[in-house]
Amino acid sequence: MMIHSQATQSDRLLLRIDRINKAYGGVQALQDVSFEVGRGEVHALCGENGAGKSTLIKLLTGVTRPDSGSLVMNQGALPVGNVRGCEAAGIAVLHQESTAFPDLNAIDNIFVGRELRAAGGFLLARDAMRREAAELLEQLGESIDLTVPLGQLPLAQRQMVSMARAMSCQCQLFIMDEPTASLSAQESQKMLMLVNQLKEQGISILYVSHRLEEIFQVADAVTVLRDGQYVATHAVEDLDDRKLIQLMVGRELDELTVRQTISQPKSDETQKPSTLKVDQLSRQGIFQDVSFSIAAGEIVGMAGLVGAGRSEIARAIFGIDSYDEGTVEVNGEILPSGSVARAKHVGMAMVPEDRQHEGLVLPMSVQNNLTLANLRDLQDFGWLSQTRERGQAKRLIADLDIRVTDPRLPVETLSGGNQQKVVIGKWLASMPNLLILDEPTRGVDVAAKAQVHRLIRELADEGMATLMISSELSEILTLSDRILVIHQGRIAAEFEGATATQEQLLHAALVGSAP
């Protein structure tokens, strides 16, 4: 299916993006962006959220069409605005959000949209598809029951099926959009190995990620976008964290300062009364006798593999899910199982894993989202007070510097970082004394990430007890005073934040015991 390139000087050039423009309504998402991707190279694409990365991917995969400019692949123009066409031209993509069909099995998930035909193209070649699917997953080193609906498989396996789907078409350019965003550290490593394998097969990879360490691990070249404009392309050797971040945010950003403030040893935490006390918390088949406590002003990090049960524990504590045994105690008050209202009442707040569906009411305005968690505090005699509502929204927007032109705009128009700030702000308004953060910086750009980190630390210094779940070990290490590692629903190990190392955490997460 691939158009074989005649031997020319441009033989090593695979894709040329030439003065691409794309605007949504008034907003210029891409402004004459041009760069090139060579054969068999891993080309990282960096930029803050809203820099235009996703738009570029949409163009390359034919989901949308550019306003002007050209996309050239193998000296042939790419069929713009035509998904199948782009696939035929040899472009495959692994999307950020899981693009799996929860109700379909692995086979259908891999082949839907370009099924193998039989009987003159009318019927499906089911056996052939089954065989090929099995082979593909074989290559990925995954053994998945091909018959069960994907929704019943763990997240990592779903990701692998999406991977298989992407690889099933003989592609020359493989676009990976945040492939590790929802994976645990060890699964991410596996993913990166796959990237190298593909590279060896001579497949070019356009790698989009917020995780700098990954980029430095796999990428050959890095292209940086900012505010829809092309900034620069560098060989990865001539870059380091700071330089890259600088390119992305366009200004000096001293992460070290954050680090320093963060990793200051907190000596007095032992005397502090514990805000949260979890005792023998168990839920059949999900997590078993989890016991720990968090003191006021303490940040406890929770590490572990995806599916180890971290989010489930958090949800149980907050009352989203109910639990079978054990107790959750906040400031000496024992909470009933499965009552968010109660948890909220005693000053608990939770920033959930899935910002889009659990954290925010996307079509609602920023203001209404910011006041959703404490509407009761904003009423006089049962009526919501418009003025106080507006006031609170204004205050929070200022405090967290949420970038929004008008608080009455739907929150879905905001960038990921700003959305996350809204979620946090919504809870700060209710004056909590215990904050649960589940993947607080997933899909958040570097600048916003630093802001969020600083914010978490500041809150802790003001006496907030914090439980932070993260799959980014660096994040855990930089922020946490204490670190709990969850392995298969149990607390496998506990570390001091100041002294712990990535290796220790990884070991505990994988093996289930401290080294």
Added chain:
Amino acid sequence: MTRSARFMLLLLISLISLGCRTESGTNVGDQDKLTVCLLPKIKGIPYFTSCHTGAQEAAAELGDIELIYDGPIDGDPKEQAELIEQWIVDGVDVICIAPNAPLVVANAMKEARDAGIHVVTWDADGVPESRSFFVNQATPESIGRGMVDVMIADVGPDQEGDVVIISSDATSANQNSWIDAMKPAIEESKLTLQTIKYPGENAANALADAQDLIKVYPNLKGIFGISSVSFPGAAEAVRQAGKSGEIKVTGLAVPSEMKSYVDDGTVNSVVLWNTKDLGYLTVQVAKALAEGRLTDSDTSLNAGRLGEIQIEGDNVLLGDVMVFNKDNIDSF
């Protein structure tokens, strides 16, 4: 939001202010003509359509009558009341109603009379004080008994055996009133009423129920199909079961609708009265009433081609139910 609140308020106020001009209702149609409304139980079924043709005939004959024929397509008595109320506002002259549930429409009818509109009931009577005259072709008793008598005649006077009734909905007022009349009549006869089915106004269900009844009651001698769908449904079932003649089917229907079943002997007799005459007479009565030619004391009325018609009290008598069979069905 305060702005939007003001917007909402504005909306409402302007709406209300515009919604109504103080001014009394005017009549529909032109003034010199007499507006007569004919309100059937259900619009769109052959029975009442044929009444309508009769009414049109009379209207044409009498000349200066504007005839309005309208009614609920689903036979909802509530909508009958709403139509009457609509006509009260329109200020029509006479309302002739076939009440599907006398009580439901009673209040509306009373209000119509208070508004100076003549109200006549036909086909079925309403609450007495709600109308001035009832064009009476049959009371529930006479209909119920009539059907049972026909059945006994068809089955054979001293024949024993089972009969079943296939009605409409469990809540349909008319059918229930007929059933009340039929039960004692069946009691007196040698026949035994096995059960009553309620397929609703659904032809498929009626057919299905009849089929099952035939299978379940081997000694079944007759089926009463007492709704516009259950009568043909029952007949069809008997015919398909090849039991035409063995199992007698009878009920209430426009003879022409049942012709084919009468011809092949599935149905011996169809109980009905001349619906065209019913419509015709109703309009005659309306006209006479409007012109004051008809008063409570009258004992007879000259009704065009029907000649002198008896009046007992406030009942205009069209004559009792008729029985159609092979011999006279074509004369309908």
Added chain:
Amino acid sequence: MNQPRAVAQFNYWHELVLFGLLIGLLGLAEYLSPGFLSLRGQLYLSRHLWVFAIMALSMTLIIIAGGIDLSVGSAMGLCAVAFGVTFEMTGQLPIAIIACLLTGVLGGLFNGALIARFKLHPLIVTLATYAAFRGMAEGISQGESYSQFGDRFSELSRATLLGIPLPGYLFFVLAVLVGLFLWRTPTGRSIYAIGHSAEAARFSGISVNRIRIGLYTFSGFLAGLATVIYVSRFDTAKADAGRGFELDVITAVVVGGTSIFGGRGTIVGTVLGLLLIHETRQFVGRYWQVDELKSIVVGVLLIVSVLIYQLLVRQRETRSH
């Protein structure tokens, strides 16, 4: 993003369209059949409205919260039977009325409990109770109708104060209360949130289940209230009360601009929708005197009104971002 503020905040297009349609209709009607807009006539015929109108209020809330209640019509049947039976037993109107309301509340509670506790789809639950309620009503009453509740009771529905029928006052009071509740109370706001995203609402500590149960119970209660008016108006309590009402009510609410997917809608819109349908039926009935046309016109009206709105919205969306 950088759209003009006016557009960003003005979200009452549908109400505006409806209002335009209504004015147009009234004008046309008065032009084609003079005397249509007579105050006396309008007020007199407004009695066709109240029973639906009252149920439309709770239906609006439920649909905004992303649910639906197909069982209201059948619930009315059950309430009517409860009314009749208790009256026959006790002869006391107050008791009968209480029984009627109670039945409605219990029916609604049943729906709500199934939907909230068992996480069943409202469409499924109420489809089941749609059949079950009506069936129970027929079984209990054996299809018979109850009546003779006394003239004073039947007066309730037709008596007027300052020319406006009493049920009208009841409706407008309820409408204003529900409207304010929806627009200006924490719970009201929460209902919108639930409609957009129940998960997000839960994660904000809103007790979604309690609100849902509350809404369906309220719907049942209003069904009971509507039944009282219905019975008083027609002097009859029977199992077939309110047959087919659910569709008429939903139609009115949707024409009123409430999104069937939840999250959007206002009481003002619903009131406008009710009026629009009411006036349309009235005009068609008065002008053509053909009952079939009513259902045709209302059906088309339903589709067209939403179509217009959709076109409007998409226009707006292309203008903004």
Added chain:
Amino acid sequence: MTRNSKTETSAFARITTRREFGLAVLIALITIFVSFFDPRFLDAINLRDILVRCAPTAIVACGMMLVIVTAEIDISVGSLMALTAAAMGIMLSENEWNLSLWIGLPATLMLGTAVGLLTGLLVTVGKVPSIIVTLGLLTALRGFTTLMMGGKNIDGLPPSLQHAAKQGFWGIPLGVWVAACVLVMTLVIIAWTPLGRRIFAFGSSRYAATMCGLSEKPLKLFVFAYTGFLTALATIVDVPRLPTIESGIGLEFELLVVTCVVVGGVSINGGRGTLLGVLLAVVLMTMIRPVLTYLEIGEEAEKWTKAIQGTLIAIAVIGDSLLRRRRRGGPRS
């Protein structure tokens, strides 16, 4: 949260928790009970009758299932059945136009398909929610049909058609044969054609579908047109069985079909459902009336018919959800 252990549940456990299993058991129990009470229930003639009555519902349910799988709904089928019936009658009846079957029947099918297409267009192009479009059509079409028939019933369909619908071939009426064909056809579409898989894919995740370059319009146009077509087909095979064509045909048919599809375990949120489940549900719903007749419950109890039906529906859907909840780890799935 589902975990690996889910996928390792034994085949037996998997089967027993399926909706199809529950329905089959329910049907079996009822049948056993009735035939214990009255063996004649199992007579060939009775089973044949029940099959015949299943036919129209089953035919339309095949289309409705696909519609609901794409997370849409079509509640206009009842009125559409009336419309197509009236049209067919006017075209074929010897008292009316008296056209030949070869013109009349295709025309009827085309009418059904056309209305289905219209629905599809309003939903896909007009962006009007399907429940609203079809709710509008439900009332509009019914009114239109009544007007069209002008208060008269239509008789005199061609004898050949009536015979096919009533006696049929080899003792089995036309409806059953057609229903069988439609079931097979639908099964092929679902399991063996890209179209079918894409319909399910779309219902399963709209977002993922667009990312895979699946386009919504053709899929939805197809499901609605298919339903319209099948409705007309059901009319053709079922209405000639009835004594006459009246404007009340297909009253509340839409509710019956939707109920069957839902009871059959098709997820109202789209993406999930099996043809077998729907078929079993159709049988269950259809057998209630004859069962009650055979039980000779008597006239008082007859008035409880609707109540019994309603309760059965409730049991079917609620009981199932409870069963499923016990299998699941928790509320999340």
